[in-house]
Amino acid sequence: MLFRDCPPETRTLLGAQLVFNLGFFAVIPFLAGAMRSDYGLGAAAVGLVLGARTFSQQGMFLLGGILADRWGARRSILTGCLVRISGYATLLGASDLPLFLLGAVLTGAGGALFSPALEAQLSHADQPAPPGTKRRSVFVWLAITGEIGAVLGPLLGSALLGWGFDAALTAGIAVFAAVTVLLWWRLPAPPARTDTAPADTADTADTADTAGRRPSVPSRPALGCLRDRRFLAFCALGSVNLLAYNQLYFAIPVELERRGLGQAWLGGLFLLASVLTLSLQLPVAGLARRVGSGPTLSAGFVLLAAAFAVAAGTAVHPGGPTAEAVAPVLITVAVLVLGHMALTPTILSLVPAFLHARDASGQGDVSGRGAYYGLVATCGGIAVLVGNTVLGRLVDATDRFQWWAGTPWAPLVLLALLSAVAIPRMLPDRRPPGISASPSIEHHDEKAS
The missing domain is CATH 1.20.1250.20 (MFS general substrate transporter like domains)
Structure with a gap:
């Protein structure tokens, strides 16, 4: 689909992906250097922290997806933003390995809560193209908006490093706080649902603006x-x-x-x-x-x-x-x-x-x-x-x-x-x-x- 044809909630989610990547890439690429130069941690400690961040995110994606089904996309996405903010705040106050490790794990866990819920919700808007149109998959726009954030993030981080790594972390916290408020305001709360709802409601209902409205039925085996x-x-x-x-x-x-x-x-x-x-x-x-x-x-x-x-x-x-x-x-x-x-x-x-x-x-x-x-x-x-x-x-x-x-x-x-x-x-x-x-x-x- 054309970007302007996306439902408002879909555009909000795509914008959130851009900002999420912006805040991430403004900080994480510079974490290893800061740990070594500013805090004197060794290569083994740096490798442990970076590995923990990656594993906590990639390894927890399935759990994040299960929670998105149980909680609904809106709650899972907002929780992911809050957890990432807590991770950055922990890194901001860190001065030794245990706190850096905790901050890295929280940062990864925030992504694990955010991304599966976002992708699952965007899939509702991924409708077939009418004959003769040039409508594109919404996931094409997800790739583009994510890449824009990945390009601009390091530029922002490099500019902020002149004031120290703490400035980059503070900016990252501000970015995630802003996107959290925006999503809380723009994503509608899911309607009340009874346990007797049909099992396929979340996946088969016709949808155009669906962000956060159809959490999957918890009775389905996780x-x-x-x-x-x-x-x-x-x-x-x-x-x-x-x-x-x-x-x-x-x-x-x-x-x-x-x-x-x-x-x-x-x-x-x-x-x-x-x-x-x-x-x-x-x-x-x-x-x-x-x-x-x-x-x-x-x-x-x-x-x-x-x-x-x-x-x-x-x-x-x-x-x-x-x-x-x-x-x-x-x-x-x-x-x-x-x-x-x-x-x-x-x-x-x-x-x-x-x-x-x-x-x-x-x-x-x-x-x-x-x-x-x-x-x-x-x-x-x-x-x-x-x-x-x-x-x-x-x-x-x-x-x-x-x-x-x-x-x-x-x-x-x-x-x-x-x-x-x-x-x-x-x-x-x-x-x-x-x-x-x-x-x-x-x-x-x-x-x-």
Whole structure:
């Protein structure tokens, strides 16, 4: 859909995502430096704090989704904002490792409460496009607004660091406080609900402005999504997307060092990723809408495999070529970002179809949308944790035993190709009559029929 055609509550949620990312990226990228330079903490302590923050967010996404189903989107989103404020306030008062660790965990937990509820609620507005229109999935706009916040956040943080890290934290608290007040005012409270409400009210009612109005019925088993084997396979294969994109933060910096390139190049690569996302996300989404969900997923994973194949084919051992090694890294990042742009909105927009298909099958153990979206994110976090651990060991072993320099990239190529082949087979087979689907789901069903 066009942004101006989004319901008011949807625009509010997209704006909240932008501000949420702005407040996050104004602080967290500078946390490690502040802990080391301002408070004298060692590398092990810094690694523990950053790891705890990531794990508390990614690991708790499923729990956050379950709470969103039970509490309703509005309450979960507001609670997530308040928890993140408490995390920043704890970091502001921290002077030793325990308080930094507590602040990091609270910061991650706030995101785990906020994001699944936001995504689940936005999915209600992800309606099919009428014939002849160019309506885009709401998750395309989520990717764009989130990226804007991710670009502006570090700029704000850099400007505030002149007054010290405490100034950046104070600004972050102010940003989250402002978005909390805005959401409390703009998101309507859910209507009173009785326990006898139909089990599929939250997911099948026609909706246009739905923010915070339809929490899922608590009688549904909270972990029913874990019994949806097709969806579990979809999440496992889809998690390769997050693992691949995370290499911008892990393997790409390592590769720059191996190629003898300075870390100054890393900022340029992140800028390239942001520019590509902001300029090409809409055209990529339009192409995805025309070709359908299955082909888009396959093409996206093929692009990821191609990106890692370029990295593998041009990899060098430490001390190898320098200046001529820049172009392959630029190509790797560009192709990786293109694949990520194709995959992320498509994966998110397909989640409700699994709920509808499971409802239609007559199985009663179906979780609400929040749990399903939470499981997608949690699987991605597990993939990043396990994948980066294995990849790090491969990098060390490759240098130690002088294996082929592209060895660390080979598993990523294979995983991406496996997902490209297998994930279209995991898509729901059918949708019950009268159920609204996202544009990508609608197109996939037309192609399948």
